[in-house]
Amino acid sequence: MDFDLTPPTEEMEKFRQEVRTWLEENIAEEMKESLDADEFTEEKYWYWREKHKELARKGWLNPTYPKEYGGGGLTGAHEAVIVQEMRRARACPNLSNRRPPETIMVWGTEEQKQKFLAPLLTAQMTCWQKLTEPSSGSDLASYQSTAVRDGDDWVLNGSNVFISGRGPGPAGGPDYLFGPMLTDPQAPRHRNLGYFAIPVRGPGVEIRSMNLIVGRDSHFVFLNDVRVPGDHLIGGDHQGWQVLSTQLEQEHGGDGGGGQALAPDQSVENLITYARQTKINGRSLGSDPLVEQSTEEAYIDSHIDKLFSKRAYWIHESGSQLAHEGGLSHLSDKVCGIRNANRVRDVMGPYGLLGIKDHLAPHGGTQEIQLRRAIALSHLAGSLNIAKVVLARRMGISRTQERAAPMRTSGAKAAH
Ligand SMILES: Cc1cc2nc3c(=O)[nH]c(=O)nc-3n(C[C@H](O)[C@H](O)[C@H](O)COP(=O)(O)OP(=O)(O)OC[C@H]3O[C@@H](n4cnc5c(N)ncnc54)[C@H](O)[C@@H]3O)c2cc1C
Incomplete structure (x- = not known):
């Protein structure tokens, strides 16, 4: 039985050849992915940060995102070819977690899309998703890390575990973390969170390696009085759960x-x-x-x-x-x-x-x-x-029923 959903049309075969040739000619042998992801060196990390910018310029890093934000404007069939050829060439996949961009696409204002989404899609910036806390994993609605307003800014405090991502060493990390914070401890569950873009390079953020059986790409994150400007809140002060739902929709296979x-x-x-x-x-x-x-x-x-x-x-x-x-x-x-x-x-x-x-x-x-x-x-x-x-x-076989959250392709507009 043939399970291939990308029939070899002439156009797609030409595209496959173009991608294959480019990858063969533009990736240094010694920088290719090793069998064990733990052998990802600092040199490889910086090599791939630059290489991903080149891939983004060709529209191949985030193929199906719109061109206006730095995506490729291509189809799912093109993405299938790119994924297959990247694997074949042992190319390092995107260093950014793929979920925050989708969330920003749905919930961000136009200014936030220019500020966060475009640099992520063009690989100028990288991000990880910051969800799990030591005491709220499955039950994310019981989040305890806090965001407190101070003038136009927010001050963030809290800690996370299991945050995945490749970095340039245990103390390194991405440029941004994206995730929820408790903005109103008095408000009921699902109405008490905000969703934030958190710059990692500023004061107050500490990232430490978590040594798991799966390898070394897991991390602890600590936020100590991290100050972020008001425009780093994506969605409303109490809308974090709804914003997060778009991210969780992807987490859950959407x-x-x-x-x-x-x-x-x-x-x-x-x-x-x-x-x-x-x-x-x-x-x-x-x-x-x-x-x-x-x-x-x-x-x-x-x-x-x-x-x-x-x-x-x-x-x-x-x-x-x-x-x-x-x-x-x-x-x-x-x-x-x-x-x-x-x-x-x-x-x-x-x-x-x-x-x-x-x-x-x-x-x-x-x-x-x-x-x-x-x-x-x-x-x-x-x-x-x-x-x-x-x-x-x-x-529909549970006491609680649930509908899909808005996604970037569903045309559903987030309710601001
Ligand atoms: C390899 C790896 C990578 C990860 N990457 C990330 C990441 O990048 N970012 C991030 O934020 N998190 C990440 N996580 C964390 C992951 O999302 C959590 O581990 C997961 O959501 C479960 O949370 P927990 O570990 O706190 O377990 P708990 O919530 O404490 O659950 C413990 C056990 O109780 C069960 N349980 C809990 N509630 C219920 C319920 N209502 N009904 C039935 N059973 C229940 C669970 O199924 C589980 O077996 C990663 C985890 C792993 C292992």
């Missing part, structure tokens, strides 16, 4: 993973190659009925999962109304990731646990990294349980 699902699942491809090429007593490992079954199930699951993501992606890109499709794709990603990691472990046995430094590790040790990632990814962007709650609300 943008189909932002195009990443348009590339093949390398881990499953590796599993199939392993089952075919590994010989036991002169026969391929894949001829064992149990291995054959595990490998086939991994293949089928991964393609069904990709189809869910692609469906949500195309609904998002076409500006249609999402119902449960994003939630289903989000839940499937988590479940499928864990299941397939277990299958890899079952088929490869102890070899699947060998790391990148071990010469016996299949596929250079990628499986060991993938096994660690699958567990962490089931918790990221809301845990497995929360993904089930969100899906139930969208399907």
